[in-house]
Amino acid sequence: xxxxxxxxxxxxxxxxxxxxxxxxxxxxxxxxxxxxxxxxxxxxxxxxxxxxxxxxxxxxxxxxxxxxxxxxxxxxxxxxxxxxxxxxxxxxxxxxxxxxxxxxxxxxxxxxxxxxxxxxxxxxxxxxxxxxxxxxxxxxxxxxxxxxxxxxxxxxxxxxxxxxxxxxxxxxxxxxxxxxxxxxxxxxxxxxxxxxxxxxxxxxxxxxxxxxxxxxxxxxxxxxxxxxxxxxxxxxxxxxxxxxxxxxxxxxxxxxxxxxxxxxxxxxxxxxxxxxxxxxxxxxxxxxxxxxxxxxxxxxxxxxxxxxxxxxxxxxxxxxxxxxxxxxxxxxxxxxxxxxxxxxxxxxxxxxxxxxxxxxxxxxxxxxxxxxxxxxxxxxxxxxxxxxxxxxxxxxxxxxxxxxxxxxxxxxxxxxxxxxxxxxxxx
Numbered sequence: 001x002x003x004x005x006x007x008x009x010x011x012x013x014x015x016x017x018x019x020x021x022x023x024x025x026x027x028x029x030x031x032x033x034x035x036x037x038x039x040x041x042x043x044x045x046x047x048x049x050x051x052x053x054x055x056x057x058x059x060x061x062x063x064x065x066x067x068x069x070x071x072x073x074x075x076x077x078x079x080x081x082x083x084x085x086x087x088x089x090x091x092x093x094x095x096x097x098x099x100x101x102x103x104x105x106x107x108x109x110x111x112x113x114x115x116x117x118x119x120x121x122x123x124x125x126x127x128x129x130x131x132x133x134x135x136x137x138x139x140x141x142x143x144x145x146x147x148x149x150x151x152x153x154x155x156x157x158x159x160x161x162x163x164x165x166x167x168x169x170x171x172x173x174x175x176x177x178x179x180x181x182x183x184x185x186x187x188x189x190x191x192x193x194x195x196x197x198x199x200x201x202x203x204x205x206x207x208x209x210x211x212x213x214x215x216x217x218x219x220x221x222x223x224x225x226x227x228x229x230x231x232x233x234x235x236x237x238x239x240x241x242x243x244x245x246x247x248x249x250x251x252x253x254x255x256x257x258x259x260x261x262x263x264x265x266x267x268x269x270x271x272x273x274x275x276x277x278x279x280x281x282x283x284x285x286x287x288x289x290x291x292x293x294x295x296x297x298x299x300x301x302x303x304x305x306x307x308x309x310x311x312x313x314x315x316x317x318x319x320x321x322x323x324x325x326x327x328x329x330x331x332x333x334x335x336x337x338x339x340x341x342x343x344x345x346x347x348x349x350x351x352x353x354x355x356x357x358x359x360x361x362x363x364x365x366x367x368x369x370x371x372x373x374x375x376x377x378x379x380x381x382x383x384x385x386x387x388x389x390x391x392x393x394x395x396x397x398x399x400x401x402x403x404x405x406x407x408x409x410x411x412x413x414x415x416x417x418x419x420x421x422x423x424x425x426x427x
Contacts, residue, residue, distance in 0.1 A: 019117065019118075019146060019147060019148045020073060020114065020116075020117045020146060020147070021053065021073055021117045021118070021148065023224070023258075024303060025052075025299065025303060026257075026258055026259065026260070026295065026296075026299035026302060026303050027052040027053060027073075027258075027259050027260075028050055028051055028052050028053075028259075028260050028261070028262070028292050028295060028296070029051065029052065029053045029054065029055055029075070029259060029260070029261035029262070030046070030049075030051045030053075030054055030055070030231075030261060030262045030263070030264070030265040030274070031054075031055050031056055031228065031261060031262065031263040031264045031265060031268055032054075032055070032056045032263075032264050032265060032266050032267070032268035033046075033054050033056070033057055033063075033265060033266055034266040034267055034279075036266070036277070036278065036279040037265075037266045037275050037279040038060075038063050038066075039279075040066055040069075042275075042279060043063075043066040043067060043069075043070050043072065044070055045281070045285075046070070046072055046265070047070040047071065047072055048289065049274075049285060049288055049289045049292060050288075050289055050292025050293050050295070050296055051072065051262075051265070051292065052072065052073060053072060053073035053074065053075060053117055053118075054067075054072060054073075054074055054075070054265070055074075055075040055077070055118075055120065055150065055261065056075070056077045056120065056268070057074040057075060057076050057077065058076065058077070058078050059076045059078055059079055059110075059111075059113075059116070061111075061113065064113045064115040064116065065113075065115075067115035068113070068114055068115040072115065073115060073116075073117035073118070074115050074116050074117060074118075075116075075117060075118035075119070075120050075150045076116055076118070076119060076120060077120040079106060079107075079110055079119050079120075079144075080102070080103050080106045080107070080119055080120075080121060080140060081097075081098040081102050081103065081106070082120065082122065083097075083098060083121070083122035083123065083125060083129075084122070084123045084124060085122075085123070085124040085125045085126050085129075085154065085171055086124075086171075087159075087171065088126060088159065088170045088171040088172075088173070090126075091126035091128045091129065091170065091171075091173050092126060092128035092129060092173070093129075094122075094125065094129040094132050094133070094136075095129075095132040098136070100135065100136075100139060103136065103139050103140060103143065104139075104143065107140075107143035107144065110143075110144070112146060116146070116147055117147060117148070118147050118148045118149070118150040119140055119144050119147045119148070119149055119150060120150045121133075121136055121137065121140055121149045121150060121151050122136075122151050122152075123151075123152050124152065124153060124154045124158070124171070124196075125151070125153075126170070126171065126172065126173035127172060127173035127174045127179070127180050127183040127184070128173040129173075130183050130184055130186070130187040130188055131187050133151065133187065133188050134187045134188055134189065136149070137149050137151070137188055137189055137190060138189060149190070150194070151188065151190065151194065152194045152195060152196060152228060153180075153181075153184060153193065153194065153195040153196075154171055154172060154180070154195065154196075155195055155196055155197040155198070155202075155206075155210055156177035156197075156206060156209060156210040156213065157202050157206055158171035158172050158177075159171045159172065160172045160174060160175055160176060160177070160180075161173060161174060161175050177210070177213060178213050181193070181213055181214060181217045182217070184217075185217055185220075185221045185223075190223065191222070191223050191224065192218075192223050192224045192225070192226050192258075192259070193214050193217060193218055193223050193224075193225055193226070194225075194226035194227070194228070194259070194261075195210070195214055195226075195227060195228070196227070196228035196229075196261075196263065197210050197211075197227065197228070197229070197230075198229075198230040198234070198263070199229070199230060199247075199248055199372075200230055200233065200234075200238070200240060200244060201230065201233075201234045204320045204372050205319070205320050205321060205322050205323045205324055206323060207248075207251070208251070208312075208320065208321065208324045208349075209323055209324045209325065211227075211251065211252060211255040211310075212255070212310070212324060212325065212326060214227075214255075215255040215256050215307065215310060218256065219256075219307065219308070224256075224258040224259070225252075225255065225256055225257050225258060225259075226257065226258065226259035226260075226261065227252045227257050227259070227260060227261070228261040228262070228263055229245075229248040229249065229252065229260060229261070229262055229263070230248065230262075230263060231245060231262040231263065231264070231265075231273070231274060231284050231287075231288055232263065232264050232269075232270045232271060232272050232273045232274075232284070233270055233271050233272045234270045234271070235271070236271040236272070238272070239272050239283060239284070240272070240284070240287075241287070241374045242287045242290060242291065242374075243371070243374040243377060243416065243417040244372070244373070244374050244417075245287060245288065245291045246291055246294070246417040246418065246419070247367075247369070247371075247372045247374075247417045249291060249295055250349075250365075250367040250417065250418070250419035251349050251367050251369060253295075253298075253302065253351070253365055253367070253419065254307075254310055254349040254350060254351040254365050254366070254367045254419070255307060255310050255349075255351060256306065256307025256310070256351060256353075258303070260295065262274075262288060266279070272284065274288055294396035294397070295396075297394075297395075297396055297397065297398060298394060298395075298396055298419065298421055301363075301394040301421050301423065302353075302365065302394075302421055303356075304355060304356060304357070304361075304363075305353035305354060305355055305356060305361075305362075305363045306353060306354060306356050307351050307352070307353050307365075308352050308353060308354050309334075309351075309352045310349065310350065310351045310352070311326075311329055311332055311349075311350050311352070312324070312326060312327075312328045312329065312347070312348075312349060312350075313328065313329050313330075313331060313332050313340065313341060313347065313348040313349075313350055314328065314329075314330065314331075314341055314342065314345045314346060314347050314348060315328035315347045316328055316330070318347060320347065320369075320372070328347075330345075332348075332350050332364075332384075334352050336362045336386060336389065336424050337352075337362075337364055337384050337385070337386050337422070337424065338384065338385045338386070338387075339383065339384060339385050339409070340364070340366075340382070340383070340384035341382075341383060341384075342368075342380040342381060342382050342383070342414075343380065343381040343383065344380055344381075346368065346370040346380050347368075347369045347370045348366055348367065348368060348369060348382075349366075349367045349369045350364055350365070350366050350367075351364065351365040351366075352364060353365060360426070361423065361424070361425050361426075362423075362424050363421055363422060363423045363424065364384075364421070364422045364424075365419065365420075365421050366382065366414065366419060366420045366421075366422065367417070367418075367419045368380055368414045368415060368416050368417060368418055368419070369417075370416050371416035371417060372417070374416075374417065376416075377415060377416035377417065378415070378416055379413050379414070379415045379416075380413070380414055380415070380416075381411055381412075381413055381414075382411060382412050382413070382414050382420070383409055383410070383411050384409065384410055384411075384422070385408065385409050385410065386410065386422075386424045387408065388426065388427060389424035389425060389426060389427070390424070390425045390426070390427055391410055391422065391423070391424055392422075392423045392425075393412055393420055393421070393422050393423075394420070394421040394423070395418075395419075395420050395421075396418065396419065400412060400420065402422075
């Protein structure tokens with residue numbers, strides 16, 4: 001893999017100085033705000049739901065003024081030429097359809113607004129278009145100094161090339177998903193990788209494998225991971241539960257996710273969105289509000305650290321790792337923490353994290369992953385050791401008390417689909 005480190009660092013340094021999204025925070029986004037949901041009350045409700053920014057938003061001054069009033073960012077989708085990879089029939093045609101002068105022409109007519117955080121430059125492109133996206137990304141980054149270019153990628157269940165390297169009627173444009181992500185890293189000088197994965201339309205093991213591939217690519221190339229998750233349903237009779245929202249968010253955070261986006265807030269695709277076709281709140285609104293509040297509660301402590309690896313603990317006997325290129329551990333020991341497991345040996349997804357400050361502090365982000373379909377949630381007792389370290393635990397509701405056993409081990413309770421951040425600081 002060829003990694004354009006210099007390009008990434010340059011773009012990242014520029015973005016850190018100029019763009020409006022505070023990247024030191026974990027930001028929560030949501031997809032699509034239809035015309036029936038653009039009143040002041042609707043925008044206030046977005047803020048109350050714990051959403052920091054909206055994507056696929058029009059460059060509408062009245063709406064953007066409301067966004068600014070309620071401290072919401074916008075990723076606008078109608079400023080530069082759009083692109084969607086779709087079923088792959090247009091793969092490799094981006095440079096023909098969206099010539100560079102179109103971006104320059106649109107930028108010349110652009111009127112900035114402080115609520116505009118990002119400029120949407122495309123969704124789910126083929127790897128055949130990544131070389132041209134190198135130029136597009138750099139051009140948009142230069143033309144819009146206060147915004148970041150926003151580009152979202154396919155998940156790993158998109159179709160791959162099956163015949164020859166010249167084949168263009170496929171979605172990924174590569175023979176494997178790992179190659180797709182490697183080609184993105186090679187060509188596109190973003191300081192993040194964003195992709196969508198709708199777990200309750202696919203399955204658990206593919207979600208884990210997708211997280212593994214993208215998180216490791218982010219680690220290897222110095223990028224942050226952004227992920228689009230599912231609050232709506234492709235089955236009209238199915239409503240995603242509160243615990244299913246937790247499972248998606250907290251497994252992503254165990255792999256180091258730094259931005260979490262939800263699809264869809266209003267109509268965009270599928271059913272059972274956060275608002276209905278009349279702009280009224282559905283049952284998903286209060287669920288999402290509670291989960292977003294939990295994420296924001298965990299986020300300040302979480303964002304002090306960066307993910308260095310992720311492990312699966314006690315997955316033996318489950319089918320949830322059948323296609324994942326990583327084995328399960330019986331318990332986790334990483335040099336600071338040791339013997340981490342639950343009393344009933346239930347599955348855990350555990351992210352090992354290192355302080356961004358460079359002071360050597362370490363943390364674990366632990367998600368109780370035993371009940372991804374919210375069928376039988378229970379409370380587990382988590383045990384671990386961290387000799388010579390001072391331990392503190394942050395939960396979704398705030399600081400938690402950890403118990404100390406007579407042998408010096410620690411224990412704390414964790415419920416299915418819930419998460420904890422355990423910090424270990426030297427005495």
